[in-house]
Amino acid sequence: MTQFTQQTTFYTEDHEWVTVHGDLATVGITRYAAEQLGDVVFVETPEVGKTFKKGDEMAVVESVKAASDVYAPLSGEIIDTNSALADSPETVNEHPEGEGWFCVIKFSDGAETRNLMDKDAYFEFCKGQ
Amino acid sequence: MSMNSQGRPTSPSAPSAPPAIETVSGSRGLQQREDLIFETGSTTKTGVDLPTPKGGMDRLGGVTRKKSVGLPGLSEPEAVRHYVRLSQQNYAIDLGLFPLGSCTMKHNPRLNEKVARMPGFADIHPLQPQSTVQGALELIDQLATWLKTLTGMPAVAMSPKAGAHGEFCGMMAIRGALMARGEIETRTRVLVPASAHGTNPATAVQCGFTVDEIKADARGRVDMEDLKSKLVDSSDIAGIMLTNPNTCGLFETDIREIADLIHEAGGYFYCDGANFNAIVGRVRPGDLGVDAMHINLHKTFSTPHGGGGPGAGPTVLSEALADFAPVPFVVEEDGVYHLVEQRSGEGSDAFGRLCAFHGQMGMFTRALTYMLSHGADGLKQAAEDAVLNANYLQSRLKKVMTPAFDGYCMHEALFSDAFTAEGIETLDIAKAMIDEGYHPMTMYFPLVVHGAMLIEPTETESKAELDRFCESLLSIAEKAKAGDESLKGAPYLAPKRRLDETQAARKPELRWSEPDKIAAE
Numbered sequence: 001m002t003q004f005t006q007q008t009t010f011y012t013e014d015h016e017w018v019t020v021h022g023d024l025a026t027v028g029i030t031r032y033a034a035e036q037l038g039d040v041v042f043v044e045t046p047e048v049g050k051t052f053k054k055g056d057e058m059a060v061v062e063s064v065k066a067a068s069d070v071y072a073p074l075s076g077e078i079i080d081t082n083s084a085l086a087d088s089p090e091t092v093n094e095h096p097e098g099e100g101w102f103c104v105i106k107f108s109d110g111a112e113t114r115n116l117m118d119k120d121a122y123f124e125f126c127k128g129q
Numbered sequence: 130m131s132m133n134s135q136g137r138p139t140s141p142s143a144p145s146a147p148p149a150i151e152t153v154s155g156s157r158g159l160q161q162r163e164d165l166i167f168e169t170g171s172t173t174k175t176g177v178d179l180p181t182p183k184g185g186m187d188r189l190g191g192v193t194r195k196k197s198v199g200l201p202g203l204s205e206p207e208a209v210r211h212y213v214r215l216s217q218q219n220y221a222i223d224l225g226l227f228p229l230g231s232c233t234m235k236h237n238p239r240l241n242e243k244v245a246r247m248p249g250f251a252d253i254h255p256l257q258p259q260s261t262v263q264g265a266l267e268l269i270d271q272l273a274t275w276l277k278t279l280t281g282m283p284a285v286a287m288s289p290k291a292g293a294h295g296e297f298c299g300m301m302a303i304r305g306a307l308m309a310r311g312e313i314e315t316r317t318r319v320l321v322p323a324s325a326h327g328t329n330p331a332t333a334v335q336c337g338f339t340v341d342e343i344k345a346d347a348r349g350r351v352d353m354e355d356l357k358s359k360l361v362d363s364s365d366i367a368g369i370m371l372t373n374p375n376t377c378g379l380f381e382t383d384i385r386e387i388a389d390l391i392h393e394a395g396g397y398f399y400c401d402g403a404n405f406n407a408i409v410g411r412v413r414p415g416d417l418g419v420d421a422m423h424i425n426l427h428k429t430f431s432t433p434h435g436g437g438g439p440g441a442g443p444t445v446l447s448e449a450l451a452d453f454a455p456v457p458f459v460v461e462e463d464g465v466y467h468l469v470e471q472r473s474g475e476g477s478d479a480f481g482r483l484c485a486f487h488g489q490m491g492m493f494t495r496a497l498t499y500m501l502s503h504g505a506d507g508l509k510q511a512a513e514d515a516v517l518n519a520n521y522l523q524s525r526l527k528k529v530m531t532p533a534f535d536g537y538c539m540h541e542a543l544f545s546d547a548f549t550a551e552g553i554e555t556l557d558i559a560k561a562m563i564d565e566g567y568h569p570m571t572m573y574f575p576l577v578v579h580g581a582m583l584i585e586p587t588e589t590e591s592k593a594e595l596d597r598f599c600e601s602l603l604s605i606a607e608k609a610k611a612g613d614e615s616l617k618g619a620p621y622l623a624p625k626r627r628l629d630e631t632q633a634a635r636k637p638e639l640r641w642s643e644p645d646k647i648a649a650e
Contacts, residue, residue, distance in 0.1 A: 039630075039631035039634075041631060041634035041635050042634070062634075064630045064631055064634060065573045066573060066574075066576060089635060090635070
């Protein structure tokens with residue numbers, strides 16, 4: 001099983017970031033996604049204990065423009081969620097890649113990170129959007 | 130100076146720039162100021178003067194109201210003025226071009242209203258003996274015949290009360306058919322293109338299916354490669370829900386192939402008929418391989434809608450699904466019309482009924498009036514004019530604005546925000562349209578286009594009106610292209626300026642409280 005002894009951040013084509021350390025992955029949406037969405041007004045984070053397969057709809061983020069699904073970047077079990085987002089969804093706009101995190105997944109297969117992007121690849125990907 | 134016999138001037142004196150006028154009343158000329166109804170009326174006042182009943186017996190078993198519920202009381206003229214004044218702050222199809230198009234409401238011909246108010250249609254009750262409402266039943270049957278003829282489909286369920294209700298009806302019929310085949314447990318996946326209406330995936334989930342999204346291709350249509358890849362293992366396919374023309378305002382050119390692929394996979398083809406108004410009289414969905422499609426009577430057949438009236442979403446069904454339609458439906462035998470309330474035979478218990486009675490009678494009357502007053506050729510021309518008007522707008526507006534896709538559109542023209550300068554958004558353009566006296570277009574939808582602006586003028590607008598609209602929008606688009614920051618403050622001339630949508634969503638205030646209480650908080 002792939003273990004990450006060093007903290008590493010990956011990005012998905014659906015504009016999620018995922019920071020892995022050990023067998024835990026913290027997930028949120030990228031700054032680019034937050035800017036595209038505009039003011040976030042509601043976040044529905046997944047329940048602790050739920051399990052998802054990579055690519056499953058895991059959370060919902062709603063802005064003044066649109067409601068979007070957030071997909072599980074890795075398969076695994078939710079072990080923590082950012083409950084503060086319920087009362088202060090603006091955190092997602094203010095600190096999308098920090099305090100605005102959505103949840104922590106205890107992932108089951110580290111090899112699934114293989115088709116995720118690193119920072120440079122994601123930057124190039126956004127330029128093409 | 131011209132003057133009348135009393136020496137009063139009858140022509141205005143030389144115009145000058147108006148001073149900034151603050152009025153005592155708060156009204157602006159003929160636009161009346163209006164407070165909230167709680168501030169206009171008083172809880173101690175009532176608009177009706179009834180004597181207190183004497184000697185009446187309380188039959189409420191001790192639950193009589195003991196104190197006032199705090200509703201404001203107004204006299205009739207106060208109540209009338211309140212709502213007429215509020216209506217001055219609104220926009221309506223009767224005031225001007227409505228770029229939301231038939232999605233909200235297109236012109237409601239007044240003849241429809243006249244016929245719907247005829248006592249024989251307006252003053253009947255669904256529980257009357259059927260022998261006393263033969264004309265109304267015949268009208269339902271005639272409308273059903275028109276719908277079946279126009280769509281090339283053998284059956285129609287008349288009772289769905291709105292487009293989404295019609296989707297529900299069609300997908301429940303598909304469920305019924307899958308149950309009859311013994312495959313309801315295994316066939317659970319419904320394909321929904323990214324360019325479908327937002328209600329489609331919701332309906333599929335509501336009916337117990339899972340949604341699998343198909344990508345849009347660079348032409349704004351179903352990505353056929355993606356579709357085929359989703360059908361490699363097709364044992365769990367229940368069907369597809371496709372909107373045609375789609376929400377990008379484009380005809381799905383591969384629709385026949387899509388229908389064949391779905392049928393080969395053992396699934397059914399639900400078509401969202403919300404945009405049938407673009408093709409009515411030109412294309413019959415039955416010829417395209419559609420198994421079920423709802424028809425929004427307000428979109429295609431001009432009934433009122435959008436806060437103005439109830440919807441109606443009759444759903445046409447193919448031979449494969451006809452047995453799974455809900456009850457009741459009208460049948461004619463020897464010139465006598467009956468409502469069939471119970472079904473027998475295959476699928477008789479698959480569905481049941483969608484609502485208490487037979488559907489939205491008032492809308493049926495209006496829709497059939499529209500059909501009969503236009504005739505088959507007139508309906509076809511309405512669809513052609515809707516498409517012509519949208520393409521005229523597209524060709525004029527694309528001189529500044531960026532069309533989302535190449536080529537001709539159907540009944541609506543879609544633009545992206547690619548032409549705007551950094552910092553100017555679709556929202557700013559929409560708000561500036563209010564200053565020009567127009568309702569904004571559909572914005573940020575469909576999601577497959579960045580900063581989408583979707584404009585549907587409908588068939589009823591004249592070239593002169595289309596030109597006036599284009600000139601207004603082009604002047605705003607030029608400003609957006611040049612990065613004119615003044616757009617960020619629009620609207621300037623509306624009764625209410627730009628609202629704080631973010632705070633309204635994050636911290637909604639859903640109750641009125643007395644102004645001095647708000648100040649004290």
